[in-house]
Every structure is written in C-alpha cells, then in structure tokens.
Amino acid sequence: MPQKASIDQSEAGIASYVEALCRAARAVARTMATAPTATKDRALTIMAESIRRHRDSLLSANAKDFAAARALGLDAAMLDRLELNPARIESMALGIEQIVALADPVGAIDELRTRPSGIQVGRMRVPLGVIAIIYEARPNVTADAASLCLKSGNVVVLRGGSESIHSNRAIGALWRAALAEAGLPEAAIQMVDVIDRRVVEVLLRLRGLVDLVIPRGGKGLVELVANKATVPVIKHLHGNCHVYIDDHADIDKAVRVAFNAKTQRYGTCNTMETLLVAEGIAPRVLPALATMYRNKGVELRGCARTRNLVPEAGAADEEDWETEYLAPVLAIRVVSGLEEAIAHIEHYGSHHTDAIVTEDLSSARRFLREVDSSSVMVNASTRFADGFEYGLGAEIGISTDKLHARGPVGLEGLTSQKYIVLGDGHIRE
C-alpha cells in the first residue's frame, strides 16, 4: 500500500493515488468473486484470532488517536466512538466469527424455471465488485465492514476518518497478514492512507472502478456523498422514527411499545423520536406513559393537546417534529386519527422505521401499506429494526434509500443477481 509520505499532495496527485488504489482493487475483483467459501472463512477466522492476539498493539495505536483527538478538543460522543478497549476488541473479533458462521450468498441460484421456449431461466447471486466505505471515527468499521465485504466476495476500499488513522493502520496491517496467510490477494482490502478531503470527492466519481459507495457517519457526511456521487450509493440518513398509538390500541401494549421504543437505548437510529397518539385514546394512555418517562428522566415536549393531559411537558415546535434527538427527549403530538398520523410521518419522518399500535386489522393493514419507510411495524417496538433482529446475521448499515437495498443491509445487500439461461442448443425463432 502506498504510504502517505510518498504521495504527491496536489489535486492531480491525490486523484491518481486514489485511482491507482481502486484499479488495484478492481484487478483482484474476479479473484475475490470466485474465491471458495472455505478460503474466505479461513481469512476471517485468522483475522479474528489476530485481533485478539494483537490486542495490546491495537490498544496502543488507538491511544495515540485518542490522545490526539482529546488534544483537538473533540466532543465526548466522538471520543466515545473513537475509543477501543479490551471489551470492544473482543467484540470486533466475535463479530467477525459471527460472519464466518453465515451462509455464503455468492453463487446461490434462485427461481430456475423452464420457459415455453424450453430454456431454463434463473438468477445467480454475485458480488457487486468494488465497494468503497467512507466512515468517520469508529475504528471497528475497519474490521466489521471489511468482513462483510470479504464474505460476500467483494473487494473493499476503506476510507476512515483522520481521527482514527493509527487504529485503522494497525487493523489494516492485520488484514493484509490474514489475507496473505489464507492465500487471498492483499489488495482485496484497501485502505486509503492519505488524510485529505479531496480523496472522497475522487472516490465518488470513479464510475467503472467503484461499484458502490456506502457512507457511514453523520448527516453531514451522508449529505456530502449523496450530493457529489455519480457512482451508486446506499445511504443511511437519520432515523426520525415514530410510534403511533391508534384509537383501537390495547393500552398495555401501547405503553410497553412506546416506553421501550424510546428508552431501551437513546442513541440508536431506530429509537422513537416522536410519539403520535389518537385523540380518542390520549387521555387513557398519555398520563401513565408520562409518569414512566419522567421516572426514567426523559424530557417531554408536546403539542397543546398533549400539554393539557401532561402539564409538565414543554412546548414542542416545528423543529421538534423534525429532530432526531438521539437523547432522552421525546416529542409528543395528539392527532385526530390514522390519516393525520400517516400525514405527519410522511411530512416529518425520515423513511426509517415507524410503528402503529392497534388491535384494528384495517388500520394495521393501511399503516403497513401506506407508510413509506424502510421498516413499518405493527404492535412492535421500533428498536427491532436491526440486521440481527431480522435474521440477516449482521448489517453494514440501514438503508433509507428505496433502490437495491432498503432497511438493514446484510450480506445479500452487498450482492446482486444476474440472469442465467440454460439451454441445449436453443435458438430464438
């Protein structure tokens, strides 16, 4: 891998560095696409062991990043994402071992059917090719995302944040050793080792060399990628998730689901941010819920009708309906019923995950059909929107796009299907 010191830092120099790196990735794409499952699993298993064995050197590389980040005055949330500790290193290793246990999607043939002409037509699952991951502080992405790409037969180009450069370099060195030991090309996991924002702009336009870009990070990063990319992107915008308690809800279920969706974890994208309650049921459900939230330390901000029922709630404004708090804060709005709830979600939501609580079949069917989000739920907590909970085994992110992959993206989302046709000398008349 080219090292920073040797790189021409001009615009043209950066562009040719990134292009060379992606060409090297492309050059091994066919090798990776046809690599046997056992070989890929062997590389992953070696990597998991290697992460455990090199725990101390990973921790000391990470300590350099952490010290630099603290010196720069980065905020506590950023420092938390950046930090590695023995538990997090063990969980990186375990995560890789879980991916070893998943079925290899490559080569699976679905729906092979005989057509009237006599040909058999089916679809074979194949890797996408070269996937670029653009991410921020979290060094564990260097292990997790690369593992998913490797298992699905893709080549990956990793462009991590400058904050975690030492950690990423240390993990990258372990990857190269693991690939080599398993007999796979080291170029299958490429790390961009230049700290320069222009790298991203070049990556986003390398059509023909990069098959997919996945940004993993805050809204700013994702918007930048979406605005500049001419290569395909799977993006995860924010999660402004709703629970709607319908007139026909069971009170116990409504309270359980609404409480869990907000409080089980605050900082995740599938956490409820706004609670919608039908006016007919609001007096029977909101006061009880408000007490539970208060006891848990959740700040409430409501519409006027909410505040009539929950006097201690602050006043919510337009901005609250739009906000992904990622914090113990909840917006509450009383609505006239299903129609207004769906309209609110359509207007303010982020198409991530939204749930209805109801015992009424027609309301449930309508909510499922009409709410245009990557996950739509009936009588279940939004916190279930997750690759593990859905049975994908692991996820590289949650797509709020509509094309290709929507919702949690696992191994299957990193592949595509080509048509295969089997004949016996068949020709078209």
Add this chain to the structure above:
Amino acid sequence: MPQKASIDQSEAGIASYVEALCRAARAVARTMATAPTATKDRALTIMAESIRRHRDSLLSANAKDFAAARALGLDAAMLDRLELNPARIESMALGIEQIVALADPVGAIDELRTRPSGIQVGRMRVPLGVIAIIYEARPNVTADAASLCLKSGNVVVLRGGSESIHSNRAIGALWRAALAEAGLPEAAIQMVDVIDRRVVEVLLRLRGLVDLVIPRGGKGLVELVANKATVPVIKHLHGNCHVYIDDHADIDKAVRVAFNAKTQRYGTCNTMETLLVAEGIAPRVLPALATMYRNKGVELRGCARTRNLVPEAGAADEEDWETEYLAPVLAIRVVSGLEEAIAHIEHYGSHHTDAIVTEDLSSARRFLREVDSSSVMVNASTRFADGFEYGLGAEIGISTDKLHARGPVGLEGLTSQKYIVLGDGHIRE
C-alpha cells in the same frame, strides 16, 4: 399541464417549471401507490381502446413530426424509430393490454418468518414513487413506459425527444383522459412539454422529488445521464454481446446458436457482435459458419487465425472488439480456450449478455460464475435476453447496472421492498 408558450425560458424559469411538474407528480404518489389493481387496470384498458379509436389523429400528429424530421435531414434509422403506422399503433394497444394481464406486484408480502424474539419479519413490495423516463425519438415509449409505471403504482414523468413532440402530446392527451375516466389523478402521468436540454439537467438532480431516472436512448444520452445524475439511475448501456464456442462444444449446437445470435435480428442489443472460438475446435466450426454468414450477407472481420481458416474475412482490429455493430457485421476471434475467452469478454464486453456453447459441465459452471454480465447463458442464443422470453411479461429496458435491477427490468424492477414487522406488543429486551 403547463404549455410551452407560458413558460419562462430562463435557466431559473426552466428549473422552476420542472420542479413544479415533479412536485405535482410527488403529490399524487401516495394515491397511485394505494390505487386498487382494478382501477389501474381500468385506466390501462381505456387507454388501449382510446389508442385504437384515435388512430387517425395519432397518425396525423406523427406525420407532422415525421415531416419536420425529414426536413431536418435526420437519418433513416431515426426516421424509422420515429414513425408510427397502423401496425405500430395496434402493437402499442396490444402492449398495454398485455400489461393489464400481468399480476400487480404492489403489496405482495414475501418471506414472512417468525424470529426468536417472537416478531414476524417479512418484506412488502411497494412502488418506488416518481420515475422519470428520458427518451429519444420513439413515441411508443410514451405508451409502453407509462403503462409499466402505472401498473406498478408509480407516478411517471416523461421527457421525450423534440423530434416526437406532436406524437407525444397526442398520446399524452389520451393518457389524461383515460386516467380521469378511471378516477385516477391526471398528474400520475406527467409530460415535460418544453423542448430545452436544460430540462434534463434539472430532472437529474431533483433528489427527494424523483426516485429513479431511466434513460432510454443512444449511448450519448445514457452517458450524459450517468455523468450528471445525483438521483438513482437504471441505465442500459450498449450490448456488446459474445458467444464463445468452447473446445467441448457440440458442433451442431455451436453452429445453430452462433448463427441465430447474429442473424435473427441485427439491430437489437442482445445480438452477438463478437464470436469467440476455441482454437481446438475452430477448424471444425468456423468454415461452415462462415459459409452460412456469407449466404446471409454478414460481413466477417477476424483475427489472423480466423483469416487462416476463413480467407474471405477482413482484418479485425481493437475497434472491432469494442464495437456494437447493430448491423450484419461480425467480429471473430480464435482464443486458446475458456480462460482467454472470459478475459476477452471482461476486457471488451459491456456486461450485457454473453453465452458459452459447451458440453463440458465444469466449463459451463465456470463461465456462468465468472462472466460478469446481466445475462450469462449456456447453449442458448443471446437473443433470448428479453423480458418476454424471461417471463417478466414486458420490460422497460435491460439494465447493465449491478444495483437494484440487472438484466431485463419489468414490473418488479419498478418496485422496492420494505420490511414489515408484526408483533403483539413485542418489545426489545
């Protein structure tokens, strides 16, 4: 629909016209997404009848376009694409009736499974939303593409070529009447009625209003769209398709398939453009094939080894390997075997459709797995790569992209799947 005369032709005027049109489209997206199958089918049936009833006025509108195109000196191929005649009008009507007969993909729920947590997780098929089709001369696209979008619950924005403006306006008027008669919003099929290249540039960047752009036309149009679009695109680049006759081919099948793939129709994207032949079998297959091609009037251009076996063939150069002739011309190359054939296809092909003729199972499996094209075939003519032949019923194009839809794109390719979760008050522990 705004008419040309009333539009401010400045850059800002064009942008606001296109944006208003797409906002009007977006405004009816939910109505179309939830429209009953019977209502959508009714609109389509009315449209098919209306096309037949208004045959003469469609022909006279088309005659205006045709006269203008001839006056401008457009080439014969363009004039052919532009022309409507009674047979083509009947085939537009029949095409729409075939789409009525297809199953509605919207709302289908697949793979509903119970997870260890007790929730049921499945996937529901839903429309994409607003689809923009950017096309050139062919006025039949105004009928075909809109029908597929309507049946799949999408709203469509049609931007046809200036050559076919009168034809498109006439078909557009029939659409509005058919939608209104069926009780659907007229805005569900929008036609851009301004002849200005800047329209496309605006359309390609309307993220949030346009969910997908499908360019249908020549390489220049598709490249323009791919280079400028920040909204998702399904594109159909050219079809530089190959047949590889393996050492282990059955001679009769090889001759049948190679002859049919080239000569059944010359102008289609799934027509073979380069024939690759293993050196071990070339002397037994090439002379016979050359005679058949000669009798059919196909010009042959070959590598040196081909010309040793087929003296009348011209010399092929690099450009021939890259060319989609769409004409009775064929490039022929003798290769050492499977490895070289796959490498040639990887280097020169367009990832559209490629076939192997072989009786050897290992060669067939390897070709299927390693050739990275939207359709990969064994012992069958490349001409089968087609939505009707594959059982999709109809196609809006053939995608040479890898994401979302690959190969022939039918109703399913115009939809996406969202996750649905059914619980009974389930919460995450």
